[in-house]
Amino acid sequence: MSTIPLRTEPAEIIEPATAARLVEQTSANQPIVTAKKIGEVILDISNISLSFGGVKALTDISFNVKEHEIRAIIGPNGAGKSSMLNCINGVYSPQQGSITFRGQTFKHMNSHQVAVMGVARTFQNLALFKGMSVLDNIMSGRNLKIKSNLLLQALRIGPAEKEEIKHREAVERIIDFLEIQAYRKTPVGQLPYGLQKRVDLGRALAMEPQVLLLDEPMAGMNVEEKQDMCRFVLDVNDEFGTTVVLIEHDMGVVMDISDRVVVLDYGKKIGDGTPDEVRNNEDVIRAYLGTSH
Numbered sequence: 384m385s386t387i388p389l390r391t392e393p394a395e396i397i398e399p400a401t402a403a404r405l406v407e408q409t410s411a412n413q414p415i416v417t418a419k420k421i422g423e424v425i426l427d428i429s430n431i432s433l434s435f436g437g438v439k440a441l442t443d444i445s446f447n448v449k450e451h452e453i454r455a456i457i458g459p460n461g462a463g464k465s466s467m468l469n470c471i472n473g474v475y476s477p478q479q480g481s482i483t484f485r486g487q488t489f490k491h492m493n494s495h496q497v498a499v500m501g502v503a504r505t506f507q508n509l510a511l512f513k514g515m516s517v518l519d520n521i522m523s524g525r526n527l528k529i530k531s532n533l534l535l536q537a538l539r540i541g542p543a544e545k546e547e548i549k550h551r552e553a554v555e556r557i558i559d560f561l562e563i564q565a566y567r568k569t570p571v572g573q574l575p576y577g578l579q580k581r582v583d584l585g586r587a588l589a590m591e592p593q594v595l596l597l598d599e600p601m602a603g604m605n606v607e608e609k610q611d612m613c614r615f616v617l618d619v620n621d622e623f624g625t626t627v628v629l630i631e632h633d634m635g636v637v638m639d640i641s642d643r644v645v646v647l648d649y650g651k652k653i654g655d656g657t658p659d660e661v662r663n664n665e666d667v668i669r670a671y672l673g674t675s676h
């Protein structure tokens with residue numbers, strides 16, 4: 384049986400999900416594999432259709448995301464992947480369909496409301512403050528959590544002082560977790576691209592999201608940077624229990640770290656299942672080989 388062509392370049396050695404998070408050591412130092420705990424459906428995408436004038440970006444798309452899983456959205460260029468993420472986080476309002484998050488269904492919700500509900504997002508084209516330090520960029524992700532008013536914050540008095548200390552500590556923990564201590568005070572614009580992507584992840588983590596939407600987190604990275612980013616995504620999922628939805632073009636990465644994969648092509652869903660199911664799906668193979676159009 385033919386399978387989806389996974390790599391166009393020499394295989395990169397990326398720790399498979401199973402090795403990274405499922406292996407425990409027995410007393411005899413033999414690895415044993417324990418099942419990852421996937422929960423109930425946390426995000427339910429139901430019959431979403433989205434058009435821009437005459438362009439149908441998404442047609443009747445349905446799939447779900449379960450708590451604690453890593454769910455990939457893949458597809459050729461223009462398939463509708465970013466549009467899908469934009470519907471989930473309230474940037475676009477689909478003409479049809481609904482999205483249910485933790486049992487609460489919404490049709491039209493803005494990005495701020497979605498963020499308050501616990502959904503954070505990183506962007507394909509970095510949206511960081513380039514002139515600001517790593518620390519301040521990650522701190523900007525805490526804005527939603529800051530309760531004291533602007534005047535108290537500016538004067539750093541009363542509860543604002545305590546609150547700021549709490550937020551700084553949270554940011555420092557993220558900086559340690561992402562191993563970017565050496566760049567705390569560096570303006571983000573001076574960092575290599577791979578590290579900027581890591582800061583972008585840090586800013587999203589600062590929101591303490593239940594669901595993290597990652598739009599091409601490995602795009603433009605070299606092999607080493609991709610390996611690092613894979614490790615951080617797996618660790619976020621494992622250590623914080625964060626549910627991850629990611630768009631990624633690198634099929635090696637997708638197949639290695641995802642629990643389930645949904646495949647879009649020309650705005651339609653053509654596949655949905657485990658990495659093995661998807662890689663053996665004839666429609667998916669045709670879409671990737673470009674023979675179906």
Ligand SMILES: Nc1ncnc2c1ncn2[C@@H]1O[C@H](COP(=O)(O)OP(=O)(O)OP(=O)(O)O)[C@@H](O)[C@H]1O
Pocket residue numbers: 435438439440458459460461462463464465466467
């Ligand atoms: N704001 C917009 N206005 C008009 N058309 C749009 C807009 N956003 C997306 N589209 C169109 O919708 C379709 C899907 O685009 P989308 O960016 O979601 O695809 P994608 O799978 O993320 O592509 P890529 O992998 O190249 O990023 C494309 O035809 C695109 O031109």
